[in-house]
Amino acid sequence: MKIGIIGAGAIGLLCAYQLEEKYDVTLYVRSKNQYEQIKQSGIYYKVKEEKKARTINVRYFEEWNGLEELTIVTVKQYQLAPIYEKMEAFGTQIKAMCFLQNGMSHIEKIKNMEVANVLIGIVEHGAMKEDAHTVIHTGIGATKLACVKGEMEEILVSLTTMTNEVFPFIKEYDYKTMMQKKLVVNSIVNGLTSILQVQNGQLLENGHYAQLANMFMNEVLEILTITEVDKKMYRDYCLDVIRNTALNKSSMLKDIEAGRPTEIDAILGYILEEAKKKQKNAPIASTIYYMIKGKEREGEEFYR
Amino acid sequence: MKIGIIGAGAIGLLCAYQLEEKYDVTLYVRSKNQYEQIKQSGIYYKVKEEKKARTINVRYFEEWNGLEELTIVTVKQYQLAPIYEKMEAFGTQIKAMCFLQNGMSHIEKIKNMEVANVLIGIVEHGAMKEDAHTVIHTGIGATKLACVKGEMEEILVSLTTMTNEVFPFIKEYDYKTMMQKKLVVNSIVNGLTSILQVQNGQLLENGHYAQLANMFMNEVLEILTITEVDKKMYRDYCLDVIRNTALNKSSMLKDIEAGRPTEIDAILGYILEEAKKKQKNAPIASTIYYMIKGKEREGEEFYR
Numbered sequence A, B: 001m002k003i004g005i006i007g008a009g010a011i012g013l014l015c016a017y018q019l020e021e022k023y024d025v026t027l028y029v030r031s032k033n034q035y036e037q038i039k040q041s042g043i044y045y046k047v048k049e050e051k052k053a054r055t056i057n058v059r060y061f062e063e064w065n066g067l068e069e070l071t072i073v074t075v076k077q078y079q080l081a082p083i084y085e086k087m088e089a090f091g092t093q094i095k096a097m098c099f100l101q102n103g104m105s106h107i108e109k110i111k112n113m114e115v116a117n118v119l120i121g122i123v124e125h126g127a128m129k130e131d132a133h134t135v136i137h138t139g140i141g142a143t144k145l146a147c148v149k150g151e152m153e154e155i156l157v158s159l160t161t162m163t164n165e166v167f168p169f170i171k172e173y174d175y176k177t178m179m180q181k182k183l184v185v186n187s188i189v190n191g192l193t194s195i196l197q198v199q200n201g202q203l204l205e206n207g208h209y210a211q212l213a214n215m216f217m218n219e220v221l222e223i224l225t226i227t228e229v230d231k232k233m234y235r236d237y238c239l240d241v242i243r244n245t246a247l248n249k250s251s252m253l254k255d256i257e258a259g260r261p262t263e264i265d266a267i268l269g270y271i272l273e274e275a276k277k278k279q280k281n282a283p284i285a286s287t288i289y290y291m292i293k294g295k296e297r298e299g300e301e302f303y304r
Helices: A010-019 A032-041 A081-093 A105-111 A153-160 A175-196 A207-223 A228-244 A251-257 A264-277 A283-303 B010-019 B032-041 B081-093 B105-111 B153-160 B175-196 B207-223 B228-244 B251-257 B264-277 B283-303
Strands: A002-006 A024-029 A043-047 A050-054 A057-060 A070-073 A097-099 A118-123 A126-131 A134-139 A143-149 A169-171 B002-006 B024-029 B043-047 B050-054 B057-060 B070-073 B097-099 B118-123 B126-131 B134-139 B143-149 B169-171
Touching: A002 A010, A010 A024, A010 A043, A010 A126, A010 A134, A024 A032, A032 A057, A097 A105, A105 A118, A105 A143, A105 A264, A118 A175, A143 A153, A143 A175, A153 A169, A175 A207, A175 A228, A175 A251, A175 A264, A175 A283, A175 B175, A175 B283, A207 A228, A207 A264, A207 A283, A207 B283, A251 A283, A264 A283, A283 B175, A283 B207, A283 B283, B002 B010, B010 B024, B010 B043, B010 B126, B010 B134, B024 B032, B032 B057, B097 B105, B105 B118, B105 B143, B105 B264, B118 B175, B143 B153, B143 B175, B153 B169, B175 B207, B175 B228, B175 B251, B175 B264, B175 B283, B207 B228, B207 B264, B207 B283, B251 B283, B264 B283
Parallel strands: A002 A024, A002 A070, A024 A057, A043 A134, A070 A097, A097 A118, A143 A169, B002 B024, B002 B070, B024 B057, B043 B134, B070 B097, B097 B118, B143 B169
Antiparallel strands: A043 A050, A118 A143, A126 A134, B043 B050, B118 B143, B126 B134
């Protein structure tokens, strides 16, 4: 099976390296520097003490036409616009796509486009891009996939039966719950740690932060109209993620520290829109949202 | 007139230096180091390029008995307990007191004590303690005073007609409004700047922070049941303070940075209690409160 991967950040490099073991992967990039480095020496993959390399087909994003059996999109949510443009241009010619973004606002948009076969997924790996073509696999997790539309069974079977134990795929049946669980975690963990500038685990260890996280989670679950029965499942999932990533810095904290844009609009921005639609109050979400938007603006000023 | 001053932080040193020009001041301190330095070389006062010194009577706090015509209390709100104890011990023997703390929770407490004559005040000077007996007068403002109980007219006339143009006193008639205005400012400015780690002026310059400050102010004014008519006065006062102190770091931000305890309980803690009493929601105040309490705990851990 031919697989295209759009985006060569940490997750893009990790997917490309791991999937190349079984599939014929083409990585689509934008930067000339990345193109040349990957062309010349492939992708370096580091885990613990090991460092391995693998050659990968690399092409410029402009050349992508959706003809691979599956195209996996790993760019950040706020970088999707040029991909939407191409999807509109190629329409039904595109075979199948898989989106690995945070947030949920892209799902409705994609459902309404012509492309017939769409998977959506969440990545529970820890990965860090060391340089243009080197990825460090800092935490081994899983990629959860669910079908949003179309005939995806064959691809799902292929991916989930891949016998790569450091890079497993898990099939989920209800994409909405899957994405909402991730959205709640991202709201709480990314939202709070990036303002408080603490590692994830502090949200449980520091009693005051734990109280705040709990208040915030209640607000978010209320806005998403999660049933009383399901709330426990969301809470437990969130606590699990915090415990499993206790020593990590969240991606949003790293973005803030580096003065980069964050995914706040895809995460808390989505929560605020839901609240508006449902005429619910979102005071804590708004507070955190404006704090992070303000921090982003400080970052811009810094790099002006 | 004899004046006692309890507490030799920035405000205590500033008051002692300035009031010694016209009054017979005794400064009550706790630390042996401060006692000895002030005894030996008096108080150093710095403003712009100038540095002046003045000798002051200095005594240990244990010796205070309330017999000066006026005792000014300049310690932080969370340091009031030993002063309450002495007030209870000396009762009606104490002539008159003036409290310069942030927050409002001490006012009810003091009103219910035996001491007959009580002023309350807010300090709008900028002052920084450079070392044990040196204060830098970083911003010239005023000290606003209002009577809480008793016969204070003579003392108020004496203080407000002092002709010291860098250290004026202004008489206010409604102590509750005066303290509430300060409380609102402290909630917004100290609360937000200490979490966002920005200078005061950023709360207006950064549009996202301005939006947050506005939401937060609305919540606080609602909790304090400020009338629609008066809300504008509170808002304008808050904006004035932010503009006039745009380049300053708030005291709470400095406390957080230094890992010291903050006055958060006297400020947002009071707001939260009011909300509870009145059965009003305080989601933004709670969010900021727990963030700052958590930061204080981080500070403790740091110094453990």
